[in-house]
Amino acid sequence: MDGKNGLKVTIDPRRCIANAKCTTAAPGIYVLDEETGVAVLEDFEGASVQQLFAGARACPTQAITIEQFGRRMYPQIQPAMFGDPKPGEEDDETTE
Numbered sequence: 001m002d003g004k005n006g007l008k009v010t011i012d013p014r015r016c017i018a019n020a021k022c023t024t025a026a027p028g029i030y031v032l033d034e035e036t037g038v039a040v041l042e043d044f045e046g047a048s049v050q051q052l053f054a055g056a057r058a059c060p061t062q063a064i065t066i067e068q069f070g071r072r073m074y075p076q077i078q079p080a081m082f083g084d085p086k087p088g089e090e091d092d093e094t095t096e
């Protein structure tokens with residue numbers, strides 16, 4: 001869906017495990033499809049931004065993606081980690 005404040009909400013049916021967390025967080029906005037069993041966005045126009053995000057945040061598999069004007073808002077892309085994962089345990093080639 002697209003429109004509200006440039007928001008676009010996508011639900012990946014391959015990631016949905018149908019545990020109804022999103023439908024509990026935002027009832028009537030996200031619902032489980034009776035035929036497929038996976039979540040669908042039922043009422044995008046009637047949803048508040050908070051409800052859209054509440055449902056997305058409740059999803060344990062991050063099946064719900066929210067973009068605004070083409071930029072991903074949720075889930076956030078995590079930055080790569082650099083450096084020594086165990087500070088203080090540096091390689092010491094001068095051992096005696």
Ligand code: SF4
Nearest residue numbers: 016017019020022059
């Ligand atoms: S919370 Fe996520 S996994 Fe659960 S029904 Fe909703 S979209 Fe599917």
